Amino acid sequence: MSETLNKNLVPDGRFVENLEWQLASEYRRTRLSRPARGRIAVPRGMAAVVLAVAFLTTGVTVIKASEMIKDSWRKKIEIARAETDVRLAESRLAVLQAEAAQTGRQVKIGLVGIDEGKTTALQAAEAELGVKRSRVSLDEVKATGEPARDELFAPRAGGRDFVLERLQLDLEKTELGMKMVAVRADRLKNLWAVGMAAETEMADSRMATAVAAAKVEEIRGRIELRKSFLDGKAGAAEVEIRGRLAEASKSLKAAQSKVEALQVKMERLTTMEGLGLVSATEAARLKSELESAQAEMRLAAVEKDALEKAR
Numbered sequence: 001m002s003e004t005l006n007k008n009l010v011p012d013g014r015f016v017e018n019l020e021w022q023l024a025s026e027y028r029r030t031r032l033s034r035p036a037r038g039r040i041a042v043p044r045g046m047a048a049v050v051l052a053v054a055f056l057t058t059g060v061t062v063i064k065a066s067e068m069i070k071d072s073w074r075k076k077i078e079i080a081r082a083e084t085d086v087r088l089a090e091s092r093l094a095v096l097q098a099e100a101a102q103t104g105r106q107v108k109i110g111l112v113g114i115d116e117g118k119t120t121a122l123q124a125a126e127a128e129l130g131v132k133r134s135r136v137s138l139d140e141v142k143a144t145g146e147p148a149r150d151e152l153f154a155p156r157a158g159g160r161d162f163v164l165e166r167l168q169l170d171l172e173k174t175e176l177g178m179k180m181v182a183v184r185a186d187r188l189k190n191l192w193a194v195g196m197a198a199e200t201e202m203a204d205s206r207m208a209t210a211v212a213a214a215k216v217e218e219i220r221g222r223i224e225l226r227k228s229f230l231d232g233k234a235g236a237a238e239v240e241i242r243g244r245l246a247e248a249s250k251s252l253k254a255a256q257s258k259v260e261a262l263q264v265k266m267e268r269l270t271t272m273e274g275l276g277l278v279s280a281t282e283a284a285r286l287k288s289e290l291e292s293a294q295a296e297m298r299l300a301a302v303e304k305d306a307l308e309k310a311r
Contacts, residue, residue: 075145082138082148089134093127100124115187122180129173136165152226152243153236164226171219178212185209200268203261210257218250238311245307252304255297262290 100120107117137148143158154163185205191197225243228234234242269286272278 075141078141078145078147079138082134082141085134086131086138089127089131093124093131096120096124096127113187115183118183119180122176122183126173126176129169129176133166133169133173136162136169152222152239153229156230161226161230164223164230167219167223167226171216171223174212174215174219178209178216181205181208181212198268200261200265203264207257207261211254214250214253218246221246241307241310245304245311248300248304248307252297252300255293255300258293259290259297262286262293266290 100117100123103112103117103120106112107114139160140148140157140162143160148162148166150163150166152163156162185208188197188201188205192202222243225234225239225246229236229239266286269278269283273280273283
């Protein structure tokens with residue numbers, strides 16, 4: 001009896017294997033359920049908050065980094081454009097300086113007239129001012145990372161007034177342009193005196209003189225407006241309206257001069273057409289050009305009137 005009982009209580013091989021597997025599984029489960037060594041057990045709610053804060057902080061950092069990268073590539077493009085403008089202006093200056101030097105030598109030996117020598121020298125001087133202007137714009141782009149601004153109400157940047165600097169260079173350039181117009185006008189007057197210039201040429205000369213004078217007047221007015229804005233004597237809206245009014249006045253004067261010159265040409269061409277010296281097509285082309293100039297004049301007058309009422 002006892003032998004049979006003892007025999008029944010002895011575990012067989014399958015029982016031992018199952019017991020070992022259960023003990024090993026329980027051991028692994030117990031280890032996995034314990035907090036990791038060196039860690040602090042955090043409630044699930046707190047862990048979610050920590051994760052959210054970390055995500056938002058990382059998101060803000062990524063956004064700021066993205067904005068910096070965006071600003072960086074935009075600034076590189078604007079600087080590249082401004083540098084290209086400088087190189088083109090310098091290239092043009094080199095060509096005109098070479099032409100001016102060559103013309104100067106030809107004037108000395110009597111191959112070309114003095115007027116032509118003056119004109120090429122003035123063109124080279126204009127080109128030099130163009131280089132200076134493009135360099136000012138490049139400095140502004142480097143300081144701001146944005147395209148150069150010519151609005152009269154634009155702020156200073158980098159401790160400099162780039163708007164005023166460019167306006168002063170524009171004034172110098174326009175004054176040089178007036179000198180070139182004067183050189184051509186004087187030469188034409190001399191030709192007119194000996195009957196070697198036509199009335200239409202004189203009309204074109206008067207138009208060019210009026211346009212150049214109006215441009216100088218406009219730029220001088222813009223300079224004064226810029227100074228008024230910086231001194232706090234005029235607000236941005238007032239400066240904008242007055243600046244546009246000055247430009248409209250210049251456009252009106254230029255259009256009026258153009259219409260007058262074209263009317264002189266039209267009268268002469270109409271006479272020549274009646275004599276069969278010019279074709280009807282040529283007369284029609286000039287008439288269309290005159291009508292376009294008259295439309296420009298009317299538009300400038302409307303704009304000037306509207307801006308005067310808005311002041």
